[in-house]
Amino acid sequence: MTSQADLVAQAVLQQFYKLPSKRKPAVRDNGVHEWVPLSGIVAEKDGILTCLALATGMKCLPASKISQSNGVGIHDWHAEVLAMRTFNRFLLDECENILEKDDESSIIQRKMSTSNLNDTPLQLFEIKDGVKLHMYCSEAPCGDASMELTMASQEDDSAWETPTPADAKPGGDAQISLLGRACFSRTGIVRRKPARGDAPPTLSKSCSDKLALKQCASLLSAITSIFIDPTNAYISSIILPRSQYSDLACRRAFSAEGRMNLMAGKKWLGGYSFREFSVATTGLEFEFSKRSVQTRADKISASNLAATWSRSGFEENIIGGVIQGRKAFKTDGASQVSKRCMWEAANDLASRIGGASSSTAICPGGETYRHLKQGQLMAHRRQVKDEAREMALSGWIRNDGGSDFQLEKRSNHWHH
Template sequence: MLGKRGAGDDGQQAKKKRRLAGPVEPLNALVHLNKLRPGAQFKLVSQVGPVHSPLFVMEVEVNQQLFQGSGNSKKLAKLRAAELALKSFLQFPDASEAHQLLGRGFLPATADFTSDADVSSSGACRSLFSDFSGGGGTGAGDLNNAGGGDALQQRILSSKPGDKNPVMVLNEIHRGVKYDLLGEVGEKHFKLFNMKVTVGSREFTGSGRSKKVAKYNAALTALKVLHGISQFRSRVNEEKALGGQEPQVVADHMAQLVLTKFGELTNNLSSPHARRKVLAGIVMTTGHEGDSGQVICLATGTKCINGEYLSASGQAVNDCHAEVLCRRLLVKFLYQQLKMFLPNLSPVVSILEPQPDGRGFRLKDGVKFHLYISTSPCGDCRIFSPHDAKTDEGRTPNQISDKHPNRRARGLLRTKIESGEGTIPVRVEGTIQTWDGVLQGERLLTMSCSDKLTRWNVLGLQGALLHQYLPPVYLSSIVVGSWYHSEHMMRGVYGRVAPSLDARLGQSGQSEFRLNRPFLSGVSSPEGRQAGKTPNFSVNWCVGYEGLEVINPTTGKTEKELPSQLTKQAMFRDFLSLYGKIPALDASQGVLDAPK
């Protein structure tokens, strides 16, 4: 017996030893209400719904007011009713949360958190808000001048910046911020949530693959706009900002515009044609006050035409990669704008204007085009590992430089593979690709998207035919939704040709072409990797279209086996509709007589 009793005692001691003392858990709203208003009675108002999923409504009377809460259980309904009751006479329904926001840790069980003297005499409270203008508090409406200096940012983030996220910091600076879910788009397995945070009289939005990420991005936007706190920036190439705004805010906004428009065109992503691997879109800004940008075109796709379906008359689309289709859609849009200047047409507001010398046209001042791609373009921009080892500072691959810039794989021209995905380097000594060779079975090679972006940054987006009427049109920014690496992206779209082209274009002096260096950026909430089979269709849309046009990438034609609106033949038809009817840039460079 003694032996057993001793063994039992040892077991109890071991049990006690395994208990670790931890912080006191914060009390919920129901407990706080019972402490502040002892005897508050809850009563069941109603119970609706099936047996397996009931909905209870509980009611409590506090200060001669009735508060109701609902939930899937009586306990949850009582808790929500208590929260509403507390909000009616307390600023913080959760007292422990209030003390944490004031930097005082959890509320002791014996503390009187309703005492005015306790809060007003708090040194943490005074130190937190002493940076606001004049030492006296600011109203919720005057937020632009509140804590704009570096002192506030340093005070909040200096101790342990890695332990605080934007939501925590925003709550420390502004009490009573409110988060609301604006909506969610997408299918069950691929949803995008939009959250709004209200700070005083101003509202800021954020999006993400979960509500938590969307809330994080909304708070991040608010901090950057109101206080210039950029402690959390991670995927921005800070070469230059757009329009004086915070670069990351602008990049996230461009991405959000394209994603929202795609959701509208696909019936909240419920359409069968909403399936995609890559989404790209072009946003146009005019520089006018209040202009937040307009999506003028978007497309999806990752495949190229099969060699046996090549068309000698230009009735098939050879490359159905999303960013390539977007460039063709932009050309289509520019043709639409030029047709507004045809004779006998009533004047319409256009983004173009005649050149001062009367020859050709040009973009109006302030008009810019911004390209969004949901993932880095294939080719040289994408040849890296997204999970390379991080540096000692904990920076991600998006922030670190290329450790092996002189590798042979860097800066190479690459081609897409027929009937497959990915790219391979161009063989300098390789044989020339011929039409009959492709028809006989030789694999068709198509220029990679990285190489095409480099070409567009030199020659412009408009193409040879449209150049008869417009000077080169360049992108102002490129925003990448995932797999963004600033060093590889910069090299892939213009850096690899900069040394030679800068010298050549500088020597000519008279050339209207230049090496364009667009603003490059990732997004705050990158898309996740979408494993699965690539859709066997590609969709595109442009301003003026009634709906989405669906193309079969294998044949280069629509689902009804008709030529697309983006074929070479269709583009040439648009050119002929203008030729000889509106002034060209230089008649000596084009055809003098209109075709009969």
């Protein structure tokens, strides 16, 4: 009998297979076969599993480029992170649709009770009770949840030995406190991407760290949390291929028995609480996983192409954080899931909910994205994240560069 984990994986894999070949890893002219990680978000509603968003990708923006990213360049497009961004774009699009007409088949609905709208006047929507959200990942999330797998694949022991200064703590030298792939003997710590020592340094936190935090802050991004109540927006389970699963590592990285133990049972204002996801395994393999590609090719290489697909009706190719073929960080290169496009979509949605003044209420006139993130509408979410970082994920160094952009005034506010 097919397990639930297999069905979740299948929902994502089948959706990926339907994509055109230009969204998939290629065989290069020199015979090198490319591989890539895949991740997707699946909703379970009335026993039916539906893939809502998926993404491939495995790179992130070097720290040196963050300040130029202009709200256009995505900072981190590892598959898991890009899939979560795409899912959040799906949710914003879904809110727009429901404003036009209620849709029985949607996973979201207008809130039944509006008693707490004082704090969040635009939070009119919620994910329906009884909807479960699952996440499939074709590779173990980078960072703490994959340390044992990474150790097992080392050909020498040198990576174990990188010395760590005793005073490497939050607020210390970011490059020291956030190890990438060094110091394997130290587990349960916040790590940064990339895992490769020869790649330019970044401040992006590992996918293990980001997923651990989502157990407190929900799958909602800052922008979607303006409109959607987080109560039902948590990951219920993460599905990994058997070959990519270490029970020890996952328990340590994610569970209340591991580094999240101080979060157990916590509740915060605004519908947030610590909601531990389960981790289950599937026997299915993704046809472009590193392992699958290795079985059919001698020479393999990581793909530099990332792709997104959303059930709300868009799909994209992303290279270097922008749409393939566009110039870096010019606004026409912004993906639907970039900060800039998400903010624009949020302004449109706010105006439709409450007139033009609502979009200025999200972020009063002419302010930057940084002001938006620091605004009153996100206060509860900020408190959750700050506490989780302080108590469970210490060593997390904020990477809020690239937040000083503003939106241009648009003549046609209703363009879609």
